[in-house]
Amino acid sequence: MGASVLISILITFLVIVLILWLVQRLPIEARIRQILQIIVIVIGIVSMLKYLAIF
Template sequence: MGSSTLISILITFLVVVLILWLTQRLPVDGRVRQIIQIVVIVVGIIALLRYLAVF
């Protein structure tokens, strides 16, 4: 159980980092890019907390 949780957390972290990197490459306004990054970070934190059994 512990190793599968660790792998899930690692995959979630890598996906969040990849999406944040991709949003930097989008040709959009800086304000929209900030909003997208905030949404991605919040969703990533919620997913990580779910894996840690907080929710």
């Protein structure tokens, strides 16, 4: 059971990194890019906390 949680957290982390990289590549203003990055990070943290049964 612990291994499946660890794998889920790892996959979530990799998806977050991939999305952040894709947001960085978008041709948009720096302010909008920064807001998108914050949103992705917050969603990723909430998702990881869900796997740890905190939420």
